[in-house]
Amino acid sequence: MPRFLDMERQSRSLIRASRKPAASSAGEGESGSAAETEGSGARYGLFTAPREGMSKMINRLREIVEASGTVRSQTRVESLARTPDGRFTLRVCPQDAAATDEQFDAVVVALRTHHAAELLGGETASKQEASIPNVERLTELLRSIEYSSAAIVVSGHRLENVKHPLKAFGLVIPHTEGRRILAVSFTSRKFPGRAPEGRVMLRTFIGGALQPELLQQTDDELFQVVRQELASILGVSGEPDFERIVRYNNAMPQYHLGHLDRVSAIESLVAGVPGLELVGNAYRGVGLPDCIRYAEASANRLMESLAQTESV
């Protein structure tokens, strides 16, 4: 987070930096600057989301790909092996149908690293071990990246039932506070159109690397945890308009000390396999902009490598 480093260097503390007036250019506002108005709508240049939600991005991407290719959803790739001519055989298993082996010139593995390791080091692949050089070292490195889980409770409330003025984008809670939630995002304060007039939508984060045991609880138990914490921290009372829970199991890679060295080692092993790329949030950034930047670089490398193969 180089932005935070800069803020700390320039202002000596993050809180001091966040209290400074927002930078003049739109989109460069400091995170955490106080909201100016009560009305709904985005007031923090740092946060951006499609008006109709994140699925808009995926649906648009799908449309673009389908203009010249095929997208198969609900389809599991069960194994990956390299053929002697440098192509790839994938065992593709659609939901409710038999698996088939199919050949591809190039493959981008966009899976969590433990799944990528299963695919590259799986039974079918190990027969082809000689064709993916150092596959054992590669899968060992991939498996060494730890993941944590989280759950999100999304809830809707009447503003009259919330004592706190919610003049912020949310809150993040340090572990030392001994709370049972990690953070709350005031979603309808960050983005326009997420809640009707007089209502607010909150997203409460639970679990993470430090409180994994909480995720053993049932959905109803977690709703209770969230209600108690929101009441205590924000003065939220009464029945929420709605509550939903989404669980993200083993979804957040943990960038432990030495992460960049591990990633460099993975990248150099993958570079030795023309036509293969690994992308996703486990390598050089968890946020979507980082994932997209990393994936674009991989796609460009792949296109270059395919062009070279064709010209040979």
Ligand SMILES: Cc1cc2nc3c(=O)[nH]c(=O)nc-3n(C[C@H](O)[C@H](O)[C@H](O)COP(=O)(O)OP(=O)(O)OC[C@H]3O[C@@H](n4cnc5c(N)ncnc54)[C@H](O)[C@@H]3O)c2cc1C
């Ligand atoms: C709770 C939470 C909140 C977040 N909030 C933000 C935010 O506000 N802003 C931001 O920028 N980022 C945010 N992130 C981070 C960002 O959303 C993730 O890092 C990103 O979505 C990860 O994308 P990915 O494609 O790398 O991985 P994933 O989304 O994990 O995708 C991997 C996919 O592979 C599929 N798969 C697995 N095995 C197979 C197989 N054998 N065959 C076929 N498919 C398979 C899985 O089903 C899955 O869909 C958040 C993440 C979480 C968990």
